Every structure is written in structure tokens, then in C-alpha cells.
Amino acid sequence: MEYTGADVKGRIFVSCKKEKHYSRELILDQHALVYVFAGTLELSYADQVHRFTRGTTLLIPRNQLGRMAKLPAEDVPFRSLSILFPEALLRKFYAAQAENPAEGKWHGHLALEKHPLLESLFSSLLPYFEMRDELPPELAGIKIAECLTVLDACNPQVKRLLSAFHEPGKINLADFMEQHFLYNLPLQKLAYLTGRSLSTFKKDFKKVYQTTPRRWLTRKRLEHAHYQIAVKKRKPTEIFIDAGFENLSHFSFVFKKHFGYNPTQVQ
Structure with missing residues (x-):
């Protein structure tokens, strides 16, 4: 917000x-x-x-x-x-x-x-x-x-x-992403917070993770959601927003596409 x-x-x-x-x-x-x-x-x-x-x-x-x-x-x-x-x-x-x-x-x-x-x-x-x-x-x-x-x-x-008006300076990209991957922000905003332009952010991300930011973020969020449901015994309706997804239907769709079963079928 x-x-x-x-x-x-x-x-x-x-x-x-x-x-x-x-x-x-x-x-x-x-x-x-x-x-x-x-x-x-x-x-x-x-x-x-x-x-x-x-x-x-x-x-x-x-x-x-x-x-x-x-x-x-x-x-x-x-x-x-x-x-x-x-x-x-x-x-x-x-x-x-x-x-x-x-x-x-x-x-x-x-x-x-x-x-x-x-x-x-x-x-x-x-x-x-x-x-x-x-x-x-x-x-x-x-x-x-x-x-x-x-x-x-x-x-x-x-x-x-x-009186602190400085713009975010360039920081360690991996450290920032590992701490903040659950926040559903546009890539432009993530780039800004790491002190990079969008093009530099994507280029540096590729060097670190050998994939695109969107693919990495989706995988990390799904793994977090699966853990919350399987281990913490939380319901999909309780965790999809915290896991960085816009709505429950989109979360369920990408979850099944990634794992092969619905969030409600997690054992």
C-alpha cells in the first residue's frame, strides 16, 4: 500500500x-x-x-x-x-x-x-x-x-x-531478494529499492540466479506457501496474500501448475 x-x-x-x-x-x-x-x-x-x-x-x-x-x-x-x-x-x-x-x-x-x-x-x-x-x-x-x-x-x-532524503543506494541484490521476496511489488519498485534501473536489475538478477525475476519470485513464493500449508497447517485462504499473490484463484492456478495438485490437496 x-x-x-x-x-x-x-x-x-x-x-x-x-x-x-x-x-x-x-x-x-x-x-x-x-x-x-x-x-x-x-x-x-x-x-x-x-x-x-x-x-x-x-x-x-x-x-x-x-x-x-x-x-x-x-x-x-x-x-x-x-x-x-x-x-x-x-x-x-x-x-x-x-x-x-x-x-x-x-x-x-x-x-x-x-x-x-x-x-x-x-x-x-x-x-x-x-x-x-x-x-x-x-x-x-x-x-x-x-x-x-x-x-x-x-x-x-x-x-x-x-532530514534524510537520499534515494536508495545500490545494495546486495541477493540479500535484498531473499529477505523481501514475499512482497508483491512491481519489478520497477524492486529495482528502485536495490538502487538500480530496471534494466540493470534484470541484468544483475540473471547473473546471480540464472533466471528471470518473475520466475524466481513465483517459485520462491510457491515453496513458502507449500511449507505454510504442509508444515504449519495453515489454510490456503490464510496465506495467499502473505505469500505475495494477488488473489486466491491465481494462487491456486499457479500452485497446481507448479506442484501438480491443488493447495487443498497438500498432505
């Missing part, structure tokens, strides 16, 4: 889920701040799962690949407030400061400790959402500037994350 199209003034919006909600791929094109009012927010990376409960403030950097789950708390719906920070706004904000933080790469999210200033800021925003799900751009711009000032006062690490 991607949040795109936010204008230069940024966006502030609320999320309210009465039922468990699981995203597909989560990869933001802007840094984001999330505050959990109720329920549990779950972030899953390649080999890690992190859970954040009521009162947690979380910064998620751009281009961080993962999945997100929004889990209600018993009879209370999951509720969160999110703020997206466009690059132009962040550059303008930090350029006006006497000590502009040096840019650099940032890996992973940043969970902030509870702070009265943060809680006051988020509480002041809630009444606006009685009128609409997203704040008007004019008001959002004012509140985002206030938010950045508050964040600076709460944690010095915030500047390092929010």
Missing part, C-alpha cells in the same frame, strides 16, 4: 477500524508520523514484527518496505492519527534553523517516548475530524509546522530521520 499525491502542505488524517485490517505492501514516498489513540498497530518487516499500543508515537521513514496491521482493542475500534511530511516542507523547515542536521541514511522506524507536548498536540487535532476525515490543506500546513517544532523538542533523533 502506498500513500501518494499529498501536496506540498502535507496531509493529516485519521484512521478508524472496527475490524482487524491488514495492509498489503506498505512503502511510503514521504516520511510519516503516526499516533495510536486506541488499539494496536503492527508493523512487519522481512524478519521482524513490532507492535505499538495506545499512546505510541511512531515515525516511519520513506521507502521503508513492510506490512501494517491495525488491530482493535476488544470492543474499541483501532484509531490513529497520521501526518505525512513532503520533502519540500521538511527542507524548508530545517533550512530555517541555525543548526541544520546533516543528511544521511536512516534505517527502520523511530518510536518516541510519551511526552506531554505530543499528547497535547494530537488531542488538539481530534475535534477537527468530527467534520471530515482529512484536515483542509491550509490548516494542515499550520499544524504540521507546529508538529515539527514539538518533535524537535521531544527527541533529537527526529531531525536525523526527517
Whole structure:
């Protein structure tokens, strides 16, 4: 899932889920701040799962690949407030400061400790959402500037994350693919995240795996799905999305084509 199209003034919006909600791929094109009012927010990376409960403030950097789950708390719906920070706004904000933080790469999210200033800021925003799900751009711009000032006062690490604008650099292709093959992303996006053009990505992939990315991804996902069904005793309906497939019918078709029997026939 991607949040795109936010204008230069940024966006502030609320999320309210009465039922468990699981995203597909989560990869933001802007840094984001999330505050959990109720329920549990779950972030899953390649080999890690992190859970954040009521009162947690979380910064998620751009281009961080993962999945997100929004889990209600018993009879209370999951509720969160999110703020997206466009690059132009962040550059303008930090350029006006006497000590502009040096840019650099940032890996992973940043969970902030509870702070009265943060809680006051988020509480002041809630009444606006009685009128609409997203704040008007004019008001959002004012509140985002206030938010950045508050964040600076709460944690010095915030500047390092929010001022990191580098594009992904060229990384080890095999390491990345082995960790992220379950994410159903276009090849163009996979190439970008490894710091390559699409043509270079395909060329390097061929050198490493002696096959095409699509064939390799399909085989790896099917092997993972077979293990989940045969060993973990999970149902095909439970795992086809996690295994990187768009829908159950397509998953069943390619599974039978590869193994010679349907997913429901796995012993």
C-alpha cells in the first residue's frame, strides 16, 4: 500500500477500524508520523514484527518496505492519527534553523517516548475530524509546522530521520531478494529499492540466479506457501496474500501448475 499525491502542505488524517485490517505492501514516498489513540498497530518487516499500543508515537521513514496491521482493542475500534511530511516542507523547515542536521541514511522506524507536548498536540487535532476525515490543506500546513517544532523538542533523533532524503543506494541484490521476496511489488519498485534501473536489475538478477525475476519470485513464493500449508497447517485462504499473490484463484492456478495438485490437496 502506498500513500501518494499529498501536496506540498502535507496531509493529516485519521484512521478508524472496527475490524482487524491488514495492509498489503506498505512503502511510503514521504516520511510519516503516526499516533495510536486506541488499539494496536503492527508493523512487519522481512524478519521482524513490532507492535505499538495506545499512546505510541511512531515515525516511519520513506521507502521503508513492510506490512501494517491495525488491530482493535476488544470492543474499541483501532484509531490513529497520521501526518505525512513532503520533502519540500521538511527542507524548508530545517533550512530555517541555525543548526541544520546533516543528511544521511536512516534505517527502520523511530518510536518516541510519551511526552506531554505530543499528547497535547494530537488531542488538539481530534475535534477537527468530527467534520471530515482529512484536515483542509491550509490548516494542515499550520499544524504540521507546529508538529515539527514539538518533535524537535521531544527527541533529537527526529531531525536525523526527517532530514534524510537520499534515494536508495545500490545494495546486495541477493540479500535484498531473499529477505523481501514475499512482497508483491512491481519489478520497477524492486529495482528502485536495490538502487538500480530496471534494466540493470534484470541484468544483475540473471547473473546471480540464472533466471528471470518473475520466475524466481513465483517459485520462491510457491515453496513458502507449500511449507505454510504442509508444515504449519495453515489454510490456503490464510496465506495467499502473505505469500505475495494477488488473489486466491491465481494462487491456486499457479500452485497446481507448479506442484501438480491443488493447495487443498497438500498432505
